[in-house]
Amino acid sequence: MNQDPPVSCGRSEGAPRRRDVVSTHSVFGAPCWVSLTSRDLEATQDFYTAVLGWRWRGAKLGEHFRIALANGVPVAGIAAVAAMWQMAVAWTPYFAVPDADVAVARARERGGTAAVGPLSFPPGRAALLADRDGATFGIWQGELVYNWEVWRRARPAFIRLHTRDAFDSAIFYGEILDWASEVSGCEVEYAGGEVLLRYQGDVVARIDSGAVEAAPDPSVRPHWQIHFAVSDVAACARAAEKHGGSVLSEDEQEAVLRDADGAQFTVTSRSHR
Template sequence: MVERTATVRCVPAVPCWVGLTARSLAAAQDFYGPLLGWEFTPGPDRWGRYLRAVVDGVEVAGLSELATDWERPVAWTTYFGIESADRAADGVRERGGTLAVGPLAFDAGRVALAADPFGATFGIWEGDAQGGGDGAGTPRPALPGAPAWIELRTADPFAAALFYGEVFRWDGRDPARFEVRYEHERVVLRSEDRSVAALRAAKDLAPHWEVFFAVADTDGAARRAARLGGRVLDGPADSPYGRVARLADAEGGHFSVLGPAI
């Protein structure tokens, strides 16, 4: 175990946290620890066992355990920061999405789980942003083992962008600090002059938010994942944002790794 030295920051309007629901926290630790260099520290246990993954003293992800009677698959969830979880939850319902859980209070704010009208699940997190004001708490440059990129795979990224843009008020934010643009056949979110997430067309996959973790060597990470009991689903291959491999963990949870192009 490690001591926490830096906590995650809630960044309005963009993804600012990722969480894994696993069948076994022990199996998740055995897989992700050696793959991504994670150490683990206990988190709040109000809704069951919860761990925070830590890299170089920085919290990078959360891991929770599925209840034994739940039918939900092992999966990663992307959480968007927002100033008001209640207002965002109302926006989800008003725009054809589904609110599954919450908003509920927890140790770092208020959280809700939802699905967009096309079936992709995501989280809403209202928490304290450092510095206050719109766009405060800027995303950190990705450490190895930390989320480096978040991407929605969906049949109609423009329709999805309208939904998320209205729920998270993309149009009403300071354009000097937050921007939505189109590049590399994706709708891209930029915060503080950094591309942090995108929405892209993918008709061969169920709609979902894919989490990409930074690695120094994508090919090596793919081989290591297979040795740890996971699977390589796609790649490794170069992309506009680096070299990517899509993987499944030892319990079937899908995610990607992103490293330098070769």
């Protein structure tokens, strides 16, 4: 796996008491963690410290893994295993599910693939999957990192799937993750060419394929994009360039960046969340 088990993130210094830890049985269908696969651990830490101000601690999975902290809150996992495990350098979102085996079976039945897992990381289970268009995502069953609401508001603003057909993808993920069911807490909203996933009213994920009247774009390479909320988009972009990264696009509210290892992510103004 390319992340420390989410439950271990709640054991850092200043972690909440047990009552603050919730499980995927109370928060499921929504994104619950993000993880980066990289090649060089030290270089990756230096880059994200400079760009996002993160601090670091060790992870239970070993010396190749780190947990990123924002204001003491665990916000992301870093794994320097891309070369060792022959994996792509990329950010991956993880979704909370009540049963990992059921979710993996549903994905396979609908044309998706399981690259890793489900694997046991007591007290939970995880798997790395790809949808039928090749976009990679993970699932997690068990206790969630820190307090879920605190984690979600500490850094990630939302995640966005860039794909060829937003509505077809929404059906795929909705059937796997039980979106719009009475118990998941997730609601699906169709807005133009975009599908919005809301949890308790807040947008936590978007699926985009362009204007609703346009045909699916065969040139789009489907992937999940992680959006991190920041106070100063321009400052993050300049820091990325200074520390070996690049800026793919930029405006006042948002910038698409590439880190020094090649992984793509987005910084979004907190006022634009």
